[in-house]
Amino acid sequence: MTLIIAGDRSGTGKTTVTLALLAFLKQKSAQVQSFKVGPDYIDPMFHSYITGRPCRNLDPILTSIGYVKSCFAQHCQGVDYALIEGVMGLFDGVPFQKAGESKQETVGEIINPNLPGGEEETQYQNYGSTAHIAKILKIPVVLVIDCSRLSGSVAAIAYGYGFLDADINLVGVILNRVGSDRHLALLKTALEPLNIAVLGVIYRQESLTIPDRHLGLVPTQELPEIDCFLDRLAYLAENCFNWEQLLPYLTTSSPNYPISQSPYCPVTPLVKIAIAQDKAFNFYYSDNLDILEQWGAKLCYWSPMNDESLPEGVAGLYFGGGFPEMFASALSSNKKALKMVKEAIERGMPTYAECGGLMYLCEKIVNFEGNVWPMVGILGTTAKMGKKLTLGYKQGTALRSSLLLNLGEVLWGHEFHRSELTIPPSQPLFHLSSWHTNSPSHAEGWYHRNLHSSYLHLHFGGCPQIAARFFRHTLDFSKYLTLD
Incomplete structure (x- = not known):
């Protein structure tokens, strides 16, 4: 109890x-x-x-x-x-x-x-x-x-x-x-x-x-x-x-509920995934990280604010949400990290970015004071802070097949942000609709062959295929790195 x-x-x-x-x-x-x-x-x-x-x-x-x-x-x-x-x-x-x-x-x-x-x-x-x-x-x-x-x-x-x-x-x-x-x-x-x-x-x-x-x-x-x-x-x-x-x-007792089995739990990690973790990026569901580890990932934490290079040997990048707008100056000043991230994505490294992570991958962030800070620049848009709060559960329907989605696939996520993109994606990932069918819907999300970037926060417990596919792509990329 x-x-x-x-x-x-x-x-x-x-x-x-x-x-x-x-x-x-x-x-x-x-x-x-x-x-x-x-x-x-x-x-x-x-x-x-x-x-x-x-x-x-x-x-x-x-x-x-x-x-x-x-x-x-x-x-x-x-x-x-x-x-x-x-x-x-x-x-x-x-x-x-x-x-x-x-x-x-x-x-x-x-x-x-x-x-x-x-x-x-x-x-x-x-x-x-x-x-x-x-x-x-x-x-x-x-x-x-x-x-x-x-x-x-x-x-x-x-x-x-x-x-x-x-x-x-x-x-x-x-x-x-x-x-x-x-x-x-x-x-x-x-x-x-x-x-x-x-x-x-x-x-x-x-x-x-x-x-x-x-x-x-x-x-x-x-x-x-x-x-x-x-x-x-x-x-x-x-x-x-x-x-x-x-x-x-x-005082706890033993709840009489079934416990789901781990999808896969190798003794030795099969691949390294870099997790952005500092004051700017810290919005992660603990279950998401656990599920990646259960598949066989070794999670390597690093700071886009303070570290000048990615952890050695990583084959995937995971940027959670957070407050990049509050630390845009420090993020922008770390030119080596920006360059390393951009080069890794351009080289084909599988990358998953949510909300604040999406903002970091934009060309620029404009904070509440109107200051403009250059960012990674892999996405051809700018994240601009504003007064409007976008908040709520959203149903996402995949508009195309991508790194982590199949065309027509449906999942549930959550939006929570005060920034907007100055240029919308030309080929968006999702059609997003609110829980209530009469609420406005819109297209959202950026993708390349190896990049999934969206304002939508996902819980991998509700969409385990996302974690599985991300892991498998990182595993394939790690083999490519070995051959390279």
Whole structure:
């Protein structure tokens, strides 16, 4: 068993509560596994920094219900405690409009036949929500309520969230941003008739916040005071939460869900793939990296900001998302790295780039201040930052066969960016449409014979053929390098 930390809405404080719980448990030298609902990258960075273990995303939209169950069961093994951080408000998801259809079956070629399917994916109004994950995994929920502008109305919120869906097991609430002892007394008096346990009380503390910017929280690598901040959170957790009631819920048991078998796991890695990893590029699903390793890749981490050359002997390049616009000066100044990347791609090295990685491969990046910074230049366009946020799940249909896709193949991904390209691709990879069929659709994605570059973030658990094909192309290229 474990808990999902849910919120009554976004911004209610569930991330702070989750980090406080994780920090306290880690201070007790416990082995703690964390999970995050949805397509988030930055919150999992904080989880992993605290626990020393990769945080796992639970997203049935990008993967499947079967994959969510398998991932949860696999990574709960051998740990003392587990904790899931929810997304947005408890019931905030999307309508699932494909009743009875398995998204896994729409993907096309499935390289790994042992991957759990989506046979349970029937129509669900709040698909992918925190409540949906709680129902999938059959685990209890703790609701964090922002009480800064509430007193007696807190009871209506708790009652509504607790009883809207009879399948949701709400075991307690955490009252956040409480103003005073008198305020707390009013809140508890209102909640008393409901018999809902108050599992924690956090008084209003304006200084206890994590800096944010245009895509969410500032990542851990950019916070020099993070250790001090986490120590404060651990102290808060020790003194503000009811651990006698919480700990039994957090203690893990063995979930009775099947665990998918690795597609392939050679004793000796067969090929080296360079993973861009620094302050500019750090948006990676841990599962994506694991799946590449399971196929036989040795992942070699390097910094496009600081390293002047690629890791020796690599046969593939993987650029995740991140904040290249914030570090465009350093990226642009590293001329040797830009030259090496461009030459490697021109030589035919298989390359996979998402969002921030796509921006890095453009001719230029124009940041929020209007400054222009030359980049790799393999794509004949410029990435320009703007105010408009492009956000949401997208269904991509392949417009042509390419390095990683077959014509007509369908997959699900997620877009999250504030940049736009000044020149669209002449032969785009995808036709992208939103979850809701009446939303605007557009063509997107750049490709060459050895390059897949797109704003669309993919989870390889939902499209295993992408990882398999990328690995196979890198393996073929490594043989070419040996002959060369």
